[in-house]
């Protein structure tokens with residue numbers, strides 16, 4: 421019985437691995453037969469971070485340089501939730517995996533890219549609706565098992581203008597698009613996804629105060645990728661995502677490198 425269960429678990433693992441990473445895909449990258457798109461913004465002091473309370477900008481300092489010290493070396497400090505980063509399941513829910521505990525199998529998957537740039541362009545508070553998801557499925561087929569869903573809101577155009585990216589109003593509320601409670605519930609109950617991502621500061625829209633999208637995703641043991649770059653360079657389907665988060669023991673998230681692999 422024990423051996424049967426082990427084999428079953430291995431089978432499921434291989435299945436979920438297979439959904440994300442086709443055999444030979446990395447060889448295609450090495451042989452120039454696949455394109456790699458870096459979905460990560462470079463870290464620097466202008467990087468977007470959650471602009472509330474004790475959060476601080478990224479800071480980098482040179483502590484040794486080649487001319488004087490014969491070696492170049494630096495040190496840095498950063499909130500976990502700054503720049504292109506992952507929200508681990510423990511970010512909003514107790515007892516859930518921390519960033520170092522997210523299994524590798526969950527960090528690779530087929531990218532599903534839903535484009536709401538037109539709607540978000542007209543309404544900065546726009547949130548993804550289940551009908552947007554169904555519209556994507558009408559054109560592309562059902563969201564595959566183990567997909568990582570990415571929302572392209574067009575917000576990356578504002579990345580280099582941080583005030584515009586946060587988009588505070590005079591009363592102190594931010595305005596940027598996000599997922600909705602309904603679309604997120606749909607993704608975790610009616611589809612089998614590994615996580616979600618977005619090209620803004622948060623999975624929830626800027627005016628959210630209950631962070632229901634974070635709660636819904638995290639309580640389902642799933643992650644959120646925030647400030648994802650280059651979403652406009654991905655097709656609606658066909659790319660494979662590889663996410664490599666920093667391994668902070670017990671951390672609530674952290675900077676991650678995200679690559680999308682596209683067959684040529």
Ligand SMILES: [Zn+2]
Pocket residue numbers: 501505506507646673
């Ligand atoms: Zn975050």
